[in-house]
Amino acid sequence: MTSAESTFLTVAGPSQLQQGRETLTDPGPGRVFVDITYTGVCGTDVHGYTDGSMLPPAVFGHEWTGTVSAIGTGVTTVAVGQRVVGGVGPACGHCAQCVAGHARQCDTVFAEANGVDPEAPAHGAFSTRVDVSQRRVIPVPDEVTDIEAALVEPTAVTFHAVRRTAAEHGAVVVVQGAGPIGLLTAQHARNAGAGHLIVSEPSAARREVATGLGFADVVAPRDLRTRLGVVSNGLGADVFYECAGVASLLQPSAEFVRRGGTLALLGFPLTESTVSYGDWQQRELRVVSSLAYNHEDFVGAIRSIASGRVDVTPLHTGTFALDDLATILDELDSGKSNHAKVLIDPRR
Known part of the structure; x- marks a missing residue:
């Protein structure tokens, strides 16, 4: 049996955060536990924090990387100990868009990208650990550092836009x-x-x-x-x-x-x-x-970083503890911050 306590932060109201704790015991079928290494702070997170209610819970803290710590039955895409990033799965093949031949507009993937699918996690990755569907985890190659992996998600957003x-x-x-x-x-x-x-x-x-x-x-x-x-x-x-x-x-x-x-x-x-x-x-x-991404965009983004054709490291301007999140969100919302991409390290 795998059991561990996780700490996480969620939006409790306009410019208010709430700390939660949960005990995760054995992933369900098709699900995995990921111990978070870094979570990027996105402009969407800032807007959701200041608004207090606009974001689905899974979206607050959606730019993340970590290491798989446990897997449920039926998981075939990742193994324990593997580094991963949070993403979306391939086109499902059975939604209305897919059946009509529009796999790039898959309804399942769109719901995953917006945190409203039935398998969406209960909270985002401003957390020490997340419990997610195996569809949401994408392996990270050795050539990509942890800092680079934390910036895969915005790289996928922009890869998607340029491809479109x-x-x-x-x-x-x-x-x-x-x-x-x-x-x-x-x-x-x-x-x-x-x-x-x-x-x-x-x-x-x-x-x-x-x-x-x-x-x-x-x-x-x-x-x-x-x-x-x-x-x-x-x-x-x-x-x-x-x-x-x-x-x-x-x-x-x-x-x-x-x-x-x-x-x-x-x-x-x-x-x-x-x-x-x-x-x-x-x-x-x-x-x-352009909004969000497809699974293929994550694959392309990771390859672009691994090959050196996209350099994400100059965008990273600071790393802070989970307890610093509210302060960082307030600073980014002020419009006076010199930061570009801030990462939260829940291990601090």
Whole structure:
């Protein structure tokens, strides 16, 4: 019999956390226990914390890596002692989307990604241990460090977005926002064959990180229009990745795109946006939205990190204990933090 006490944190109300304890004794059929090594703090976690009620419990603390400590009957994909990351399973093959031939839009995977499937864990991984379905764990190769593994989930989010956008090789690409999502998107876009890539970011510190990742054309937003005009001979971007998630930037972002070009939406604003429908229609904009990921995106993200084609380590700016979580969430919500990606280590 496997038995251990786990400590976890959940959202108890607007900007309030609650500590819980549970004793986990033997995983059920098809389930595994994972001892958490690191959990990344995502913008979604910050929004869920400040709102107090918007997130399903499994989503608060969804960027995690750890080691399998016990497996239930019927588990075939992982073994005890194996390092894993939290993810989603392959397309189920029997939901309405799969039966209709749309496996990339599998209803089961979509529910898993949003923490609302029947097998969703009772809480996220701001915890010492989680009890999850084997569908949610993906093995980590030896070439990937624990820090890198903790950043697989946002790498999968951005891998998914760039894969959906399917830009042509040689495209003039703009990435708006050089936070973790923007910097990962830029690396995937570069790997996907961008001909000229411009990163736009108001923070000098983040522009410096982008330059350190090998991006030669990094500008402040005030200089973007002039620089893009020079690069594109006045046409505009072939592809514009909006990664800031600021509602007021939606229409201005579209106006940077050339006629017939693509506006790709990754940022997730929490307020309504106003756009010029006529402008978008007259210029035949192609708009590609993106949310979460598929199992294949995790596989591709892990391979990209393992091969060195995506460098996630410069995004990691701090590691804190579980008891520090509320302080970190408050700091990130303030808009004054210098952190990019913060990790929580529940072993501290």
